[in-house]
Amino acid sequence: MMRSTKLIVSGLTFTLLLIMAVPNATAADNLVQISKGNRVAYIGNAMADRMQHHAWLETYIHAMYPQHQLTFRNLGFTGDEVKTRPRSASFGNPDQWLSKVQADIVFGFFGYNEALRGEAGLPGFTKDLATMIDGMKGQKYNGQSAPQLVLFSPIAHENLHSPHLPDGTANNKNLALYTAAMAKVCQAKGVPFVDLFNPSKQLYQNARLPLTMNGIHLLEHGNKAVAESAIAAMFPSADTIAQDDQELERLRQIVLDKNLFWFSRYRVVDGYNVFGGRSRLAWDNVSNADVMQREMEIFDVMTANRDKRVWSAAKGGDLAVDDDNLPSVVKVEANKQSKFQRGLGDYLAGKKAIEKMKVAKGMKVNLFASEEMFPEMINPVQMAVDTDGRLFASVWPSYPHWNPTQPRTDRIVCLPDENRDGIADKCVIFADKLNSVTGFEFWGGGVLVAAPPEIWFLKDTDGDDKADVKIRMLQGLSSADTHHSANAFVIGPDGGLYWSRGIFNVANMETPTKTYRSTRSGVHRFDPRTFEISFHFPIGPNPHGDVFDQWGFQFANDGTSGTGSYVNIGKGLGNRQWFRKRVRPVAATGILSSTHFPEKNNGNFLICNCIGFLGVLQHEVKYDGAQITAEEVEPILVSSDPNFRPTDIEVGGDGAIYVSDWANALIGHMQHNMRDPNRDHAHGRIYRVTYKGRPLVKPFKMKGQPIESVLPAFLINVNGIRYRARLELSGRDTKEATQKVAQWASQLNPQDATQAQALLECLWVFEEHRVPNMQ
Known part of the structure; x- marks a missing residue:
């Protein structure tokens, strides 16, 4: 027995x-x-x-x-x-x-x-x-x-x-x-x-x-x-x-390590390039399939090697894993020769690359963070600002995906600038050993993270800026094409998590009320409170970039074509483009809202483009009732450095513009072999754009502060500060948060136009907590 x-x-x-x-x-x-x-x-x-x-x-x-x-x-x-x-x-x-x-x-x-x-x-x-x-x-x-x-x-x-x-x-x-x-x-x-x-x-x-x-x-x-x-x-x-409890847990950890290698093989990211249609693309008679199927064999052998350690641990032993029996990798020759090819020349240093940039009149740029300062700063793909105004970035050195013979170094890092000199003081690894982080956003006192085929909830509970709670919150994201699986994370005014997804992907997800299946390209919506998922807006083939303005109007962009749509009108009435497209492909979009910049720049729509035009475009947004359009004006910055690849844009806690630079000679999946040696895994930068002679935005720290101290943020004429106040309140007790918000809102004058925005923000807090406001 x-x-x-x-x-x-x-x-x-x-x-x-x-x-x-x-x-x-x-x-x-x-x-x-x-x-x-x-x-x-x-x-x-x-x-x-x-x-x-x-x-x-x-x-x-x-x-x-x-x-x-x-x-x-x-x-x-x-x-x-x-x-x-x-x-x-x-x-x-x-x-x-x-x-x-x-x-x-x-x-x-x-x-x-x-x-x-x-x-x-x-x-x-x-x-x-x-x-x-x-x-x-x-x-x-x-x-x-x-x-x-x-x-x-x-x-x-x-x-x-x-x-x-x-x-x-x-x-x-x-x-x-x-x-x-x-x-x-x-x-x-x-x-x-x-x-x-x-x-x-x-x-x-x-x-x-x-x-x-x-x-x-x-x-x-x-x-x-x-x-x-x-x-x-x-x-x-x-x-x-x-076995006693301690021995069982040790055995389980060894099993989990083995399972990681099998999961990474069975649910390999970029499946469309490993065994799908693009696996047949070849350069110099070496196809993606030739290279990647060999890597699948390597995964198989590494998993089997870890089986042996499991068997040893089951008997109380501790057999070391020996991976000396791995098949040899398939050698890939460089598809593109250039002076920047590894071994033939160096990438420009982070500061030196600024000399190749042309910045909008009145603006200046400085290097905020780079691989020269922090070895973890490799290939940043998305940024977000926490409720204390600190910049976080996801880095993806394993792109296109993890090579099992290499360490797992995809991460989310925190880059604080406590002395406010415009340069990151340090690089803190918030979460480590991730796989292909394509997007993240703060919510519920933690961070929602896309690492296809899953969305995680990560949280720091002891204040050391390192995630110690890690929960697989949503499974079934397709990983057939990683950089189109789930990007452009943003929390909408309704409290939903919106992300963009492109072609080749097949989503299969389970909710408490339904099975969600989708092959559609466009914006998807996940409710982190109800765990329900829905398709929100069609745009494609590969959308990248999704922003809400101060009134809650939503604008989504397609990365491949570069076109953008006004979602509020487009949903149900067709895909309405709201600006004249000039460049492609678009990696990310944003709206400039900062008292640090002149009024002429505030509210402008920004676009990061990463091939051809290498820089950040700026569009003046015009409102005419329900007619919303955007017209291109002077770019924020443009670079003549062919390795400058802007991937994301954020307005930081200080009101400056932050631009992440992928810093890579090669970009894209299908243009080059998945393991082309010119794919860079050693560089990455974040640049900071400010306006000469104008004061920075006063810092507003909200993390863990009393709710009464957070609410005044709703009166500040900066979208990001108000947005982060709602993110902070998303992690608070619903009853306490809604009661205090209602009490605070009762003191506002609905007849005062300067307080209309704050009242709207208060209503959005109720909506995010799924509590109707009957007052």
Whole structure:
């Protein structure tokens, strides 16, 4: 009988283990027959997908069978159903992947997405499930025999007692029906079935803390509890787990390291260039596929090397990983010869490059941060300003994506300028070892981060400017084309997170109320309070740049064509362009709002262009009722340095304009081989533009300040300061925030035009917290 004390997380879990453990049971009583060397594959929806990132089920099985040298590969995919499993071009079908991993045993997690169709969908689900079982029984993924198939029901929907989330009553009614239907089909087909629905309902009732983040997706400790229930049901005769809690956690961390390499291979970013249509592009008879498929082989070998360490740790050992057996990389010759080619010449130094810039009349530019000052400042792709007015940047030295033979150095860095001399004092790594960070924005006391195929929530809880809370908040972003997967992060006046996404990508996401699938190019919207997702506005093929003006009007840009649209009019009425396009491709856009600059510049629309015209264009915005147009005026800056690649623009806490420079001779995916040696991974800059003779904006620090101290920001005539005040309040208690905002707003005069903006900002705080204001 299993020693249950090693798996206890609550009194209920202990009870379940004792009830489900069968006295004098034999191995034949186990639902799964484990043999030495078995290869286990997970398939299914977000439940399976998230299993690899918590790894409790796999860890427990390794601990129970330490001599068996088991191999686990997770093929889970958020949004998957028994019959419907959308993938990007040439990804491969489920049977192909199961054959690739040579599965002896398959753990299938289905039913959540199907159950959203309600009772009417049951006949189709049971038919599809039976067909899937029959089909899999006819396969020999390991080359010799049919797989052992074990099916798991969906978990129950947890009631988090949140005003923003459903209580789960409707979902649980349907989930119970689908669980019963799965059990019936499995019994008829002779397939082992594990009920997670009923045990999880009991776990929720007895848990001291919520086990899910949104009612349907388990947190790490919730995954642990559910895994223990699954283990008790699957292995009633299992041997005692000898490891103590510390040893189990050590084993789990080693499993997680192995899973990282497999996840990076299976869900490789830039799939369209690895195995899709652009993989066939070739230079000097060497294609992207030649290069990238070899890297996939390297990932496979590195994952297998880490299997060996898992096996050692399961037995109490500590085998060092040995990667000396990796296949050799495919050599790629440079596609473009230039004096800036690595080894033939140097990039201009950060300050020296300023000599190549022409700046608008009255303005000047200085170097704020560079790789010369901070080695982490490599290839900055997006910036954001925190609620204390400090500049943060995401850096992407692994572009186009992580090479497994290199360290993971994609990061988000904080660049404070406490002495206000216009130069970063230091570079603090807020978050490290990320993968292809394409966008981020502050919200809810933390940061929402796009690292396809996921959106993370990162938060610093101890004040050291380093993220110590890391939660996968949303899974299912497509990663077929990374720089078009999720960019231009911005929190709208309504509190939604807006991002832009381009072609080749196939999104599959799960929410508490629906399965969201989309192949459309355009602006998407995610509500971080309700976890709901929607398609917002069509623009493409590859949108980059999304801004809101002071009144909440939204303007989106397409990067490929360079055209821009007034979203408020375009939505439902067609894609209306609001300025005459002159340049392309556009990497980012912004609106200049700063008392540091003259009135003629304030409210102007800015565009970062990174090929041909290398600089920041400026457009004067004109309002004529509902007719909003923009006309190009003098550029903010333009450079003749061919390596200057402006990727983003922000108005900083001091009111200056900050421009991030990718600093690269090569740019773009399809123009050069993915591993062209001229792709630079050693340079990156942020430049700062100010206006001569005018005072900077007075700093307004809000982070952690009393709400009463934050609210006066709404009276300041700077968009960014008011925006950051709303971001700060998004992380505060809803009741306290809305009550104090209402009290403060009651003192404003609605007849005073100078206070109209502040009143609007107050209403937006209510909308962000999803609380109607009835006053």
